[in-house]
Amino acid sequence: MPRHAISAALALLSGLAFAMPLAAETAPQDVSFAEDGLIEAPLSETAGDPENGAAIYADKTSGNCVACHAISDRTDAEFQGTIGPALDGAGDRWSEAQLRGIVADAKRTFPDSMMPGFYKSSGYIRPGDAFTGEAGSEPLPPLLTAQQVEDVIAYLATLKE
Amino acid sequence: MTTTIRLNPRAAMASVFALVLSLPAMAETEPETTDPIVINGGEIELPTAVPAPDHLEGAFDQVYSGWLFRDSETQAMQLDDFENPGMIFVDQGIDDWNTIEGEAGKSCASCHEGIESMKGVRAVMPKVNAEGELWSMEDYINDCRTNRMQAEALDWNGDRMKNMTAAISVQSRGMPMDVAIDGPAKPYWEQGKEMYYTRYGQLELACANCHEDHYGDWIRADHLSQGMTNGFPVYRLKQAALVSQHNRFRGCIRDTRGETFAMGSDEFRALELYVASRGNGLPVEGVSVRH
Numbered sequence: 078m079p080r081h082a083i084s085a086a087l088a089l090l091s092g093l094a095f096a097m098p099l100a101a102e103t104a105p106q107d108v109s110f111a112e113d114g115l116i117e118a119p120l121s122e123t124a125g126d127p128e129n130g131a132a133i134y135a136d137k138t139s140g141n142c143v144a145c146h147a148i149s150d151r152t153d154a155e156f157q158g159t160i161g162p163a164l165d166g167a168g169d170r171w172s173e174a175q176l177r178g179i180v181a182d183a184k185r186t187f188p189d190s191m192m193p194g195f196y197k198s199s200g201y202i203r204p205g206d207a208f209t210g211e212a213g214s215e216p217l218p219p220l221l222t223a224q225q226v227e228d229v230i231a232y233l234a235t236l237k238e
Numbered sequence: 239m240t241t242t243i244r245l246n247p248r249a250a251m252a253s254v255f256a257l258v259l260s261l262p263a264m265a266e267t268e269p270e271t272t273d274p275i276v277i278n279g280g281e282i283e284l285p286t287a288v289p290a291p292d293h294l295e296g297a298f299d300q301v302y303s304g305w306l307f308r309d310s311e312t313q314a315m316q317l318d319d320f321e322n323p324g325m326i327f328v329d330q331g332i333d334d335w336n337t338i339e340g341e342a343g344k345s346c347a348s349c350h351e352g353i354e355s356m357k358g359v360r361a362v363m364p365k366v367n368a369e370g371e372l373w374s375m376e377d378y379i380n381d382c383r384t385n386r387m388q389a390e391a392l393d394w395n396g397d398r399m400k401n402m403t404a405a406i407s408v409q410s411r412g413m414p415m416d417v418a419i420d421g422p423a424k425p426y427w428e429q430g431k432e433m434y435y436t437r438y439g440q441l442e443l444a445c446a447n448c449h450e451d452h453y454g455d456w457i458r459a460d461h462l463s464q465g466m467t468n469g470f471p472v473y474r475l476k477q478a479a480l481v482s483q484h485n486r487f488r489g490c491i492r493d494t495r496g497e498t499f500a501m502g503s504d505e506f507r508a509l510e511l512y513v514a515s516r517g518n519g520l521p522v523e524g525v526s527v528r529h
Contacts, residue, residue: 144458156459159267160452169433184442193441203438203497210492218441 102223105198114185115178122222129153130232133225166238195220240528267454288519304463315527324473324525327480331405340389360410360522364511372426372507375403386471394502400480404471407524415468417514430512439496469526476529483510
């Protein structure tokens with residue numbers, strides 16, 4: 078996979094590699110979805126960190142899942158959304174592969190879902206440059222990085238009833 | 239699926255729950271009360287819920303004022319014109335109405351006399367002009383300024399324009415919104431409708447996702463309304479200023495991580511017409527208070 082080689086090389090060049098070694102990641106356009114929308118293979122080599130995932134879930138500038146969802150023990154989030162279902166027990170209802178598919182591109186699991194695709198970079202109508210209202214050019218950086226998706230999934234998997 | 243739910247909300251929801259326990263696909267939550275907005279101790283009473291216009295059949299039975307979805311403190315500010323922070327700007331707009339400006343040596347009042355002559359105008363805006371173009375109130379104002387007063391056009395989003403649209407809107411307060419959607423307005427209306435259901439931006443959200451499928455729900459701290467425009471220009475507490483319709487549309491599209499349209503663009507005029515038509519029957523509230 079040449080793309081990985083290139084990004085690893087870039088990381089090395091920039092010196093970043095020492096601070097956070099870039100594990101091999103699958104780029105958004107290379108993700109393979111099974112027929113029912115699930116993704117079997119992890120998107121990054123490093124296992125997901127549920128604690129990070131919990132933070133991303135409520136962070137306005139990354140996941141912001143809490144805008145639409147609620148989880149009963151997340152009293153740290155001042156306001157929780159009611160657009161999507163409560164995620165209590167999500168780890169019982171869904172396998173990791175299913176959760177990965179839902180977070181990466183929910184419309185493949187729930188057709189026409191209001192839930193955004195968090196690991197997608199093209200195919201948009203009037204894509205913007207983040208929240209500036211200005212035009213953005215595809216491929217856009219996905220809403221979450223591969224590692225962040227894995228972290229969120231690791232967190233969701235802990236939600237048992 | 240959406241249609242089934244709308245025809246018989248409770249039963250359809252129940253079957254959705256039965257089929258897929260954890261997945262309420264959508265949840266329109268009707269407001270708990272639909273009390274009228276009673277202003278100045280009863281001088282003005284504005285209904286907050288009216289039967290939906292025919293073209294929304296299948297989508298809504300009732301259309302609701304955005305006022306119903308605001309917290310009680312915000313609501314209270316609209317109940318008394320002295321508490322309504324938008325009213326200062328109405329006064330400024332009226333001052334402007336009477337001020338002579340431009341080469342022709344005229345004020346708005348030179349031709350239109352008292353601003354009460356604008357009664358009814360807000361309820362039918364935007365509308366198609368004599369040349370067959372769809373114009374917003376801002377366009378009519380600037381047409382009079384440039385062609386009849388030989389004065390400069392005002393900025394769409396500038397204070398003076400917003401003050402003037404506020405002052406003109408108040409003259410129609412209480413009159414039901416009644417924009418024309420047929421005849422020459424039809425193609426504009428169709429264009430606006432198409433936009434309303436288009437999923438813009440990286441978040442892939444259409445106006446309808448939030449304001450049709452999920453009004454009454456909370457998107458984090460925001461209580462979603464039906465996104466009606468009968469209250470515009472609104473005084474927004476968050477911005478501590480009057481906000482025009484196009485500015486509101488711009489914000490809502492920007493929040494989809496999308497490339498928005500310009501205020502005063504043909505696209506936003508068309509959207510303005512379509513959104514206004516969804517609220518046909520609701521009273522002009524301008525100047526309303528929202529947060």
